Amino acid sequence: MEIALRLKDEKELKEKPTDESKLGFGDIFTDHMFKMDFVEGSGWINPRIEAYGPISLDPAAMSIHYGQEIFEGLKAYRRKDGKILLFRARDNFLRMNNSARRLCMPELDVDFVMEALKRLLTIERDWVPKSKGTSLYIRPTMLATEPHLGVRPAKEYLFYIILGPVGAYYKEGLNPVKIYVEDTYVRAAKGGTGEAKTAGNYAASLFAAELAKKKGFTQVLWLDALEKKYVEEVGTMNMFFVFEDEVATAPLNGSILPGITRDSVIRLLKSWGIKVKERQISIYEVLSKAENGSLKEAFGTGTAAVISPVGQITFKDKDFIVNKGVMGELSQRLYNELVAIQYGEAPDPFGWTTVVC
Numbered sequence: 001m002e003i004a005l006r007l008k009d010e011k012e013l014k015e016k017p018t019d020e021s022k023l024g025f026g027d028i029f030t031d032h033m034f035k036m037d038f039v040e041g042s043g044w045i046n047p048r049i050e051a052y053g054p055i056s057l058d059p060a061a062m063s064i065h066y067g068q069e070i071f072e073g074l075k076a077y078r079r080k081d082g083k084i085l086l087f088r089a090r091d092n093f094l095r096m097n098n099s100a101r102r103l104c105m106p107e108l109d110v111d112f113v114m115e116a117l118k119r120l121l122t123i124e125r126d127w128v129p130k131s132k133g134t135s136l137y138i139r140p141t142m143l144a145t146e147p148h149l150g151v152r153p154a155k156e157y158l159f160y161i162i163l164g165p166v167g168a169y170y171k172e173g174l175n176p177v178k179i180y181v182e183d184t185y186v187r188a189a190k191g192g193t194g195e196a197k198t199a200g201n202y203a204a205s206l207f208a209a210e211l212a213k214k215k216g217f218t219q220v221l222w223l224d225a226l227e228k229k230y231v232e233e234v235g236t237m238n239m240f241f242v243f244e245d246e247v248a249t250a251p252l253n254g255s256i257l258p259g260i261t262r263d264s265v266i267r268l269l270k271s272w273g274i275k276v277k278e279r280q281i282s283i284y285e286v287l288s289k290a291e292n293g294s295l296k297e298a299f300g301t302g303t304a305a306v307i308s309p310v311g312q313i314t315f316k317d318k319d320f321i322v323n324k325g326v327m328g329e330l331s332q333r334l335y336n337e338l339v340a341i342q343y344g345e346a347p348d349p350f351g352w353t354t355v356v357c
């Protein structure tokens, strides 16, 4: 499929942020976006790169009423020599196809969307910031556009990719976060849509997250929906615990989002000869090990923060301090290694990065 290019004139281009130290997250977008449409019977059609701007949707578009919306989140990084790198991008599109299947949405041709992303990045390459820790965030998105009221899978969809420069997640070093163990509300239940990156999961998480924020916590630690006992995720990150004899994270059993950072951390740890287990982790195990000192470190993993150290876990008004509230050695080593691979500053033994342009 030929990608049509309808690029802006040079003089219409937006002004790029001049002070990269002030870059935040999610508010600035580049000049162009990739788009294509899906129509049942024809498949994906009309791929194009055009000016970034509002999309027009019928008020009866089925995504609005019945929630068929999925997305991905990944980053492009600028290497010291100016080249632009992608980190495990194919894995994001493979995961998007898993989300699509779960939501009865059409799958993407992974090779084609990889090509489309590379074309878009090449056009927008000047938008990839240069300072340490900054990157270009990439948000592939798919939604049902067919105008119809009545619950069934839609027959028409829009897929697009938007880009925006984002700042260093950690401006003053990696400060451990305080997390609140949520034992009333749940994020996802086994058999539900927790393993899909779909909008509804985030809508469902807001209420508990706001309550936790009001109490002064940064993130919610989610427990399993059935027994409210096993640790699932923290905020929108996967969760790891460093115990005396092993590193543990929850297994991918249906309610957990299979994070690409999670997988990278597991593979790095194994390559370092560190024992890592995907197993059910009871919150009571975590808290008793926090109390007796055999919980050494705890951290969340995700594309935005890479590694987010946890310094305090609060359960039913009782605070448990992890590693004296400072970032642990292993968390720091994982962070340093992953970031070095992403920015092309360390060897990439797993073949995770690709040079785009």
Ligand SMILES: *Cc1c(COP(=O)(O)O)cnc(C)c1O
Pocket (backbone or CB within 6 Å): 073, 197, 233, 235, 236, 237, 238, 257, 258, 259, 260, 261, 262, 301, 302, 303, 304
């Ligand atoms: C995206 C996401 C993650 C992290 O996935 P990465 O691929 O590592 O960025 C974890 N949990 C949830 C709920 C997510 O949406």
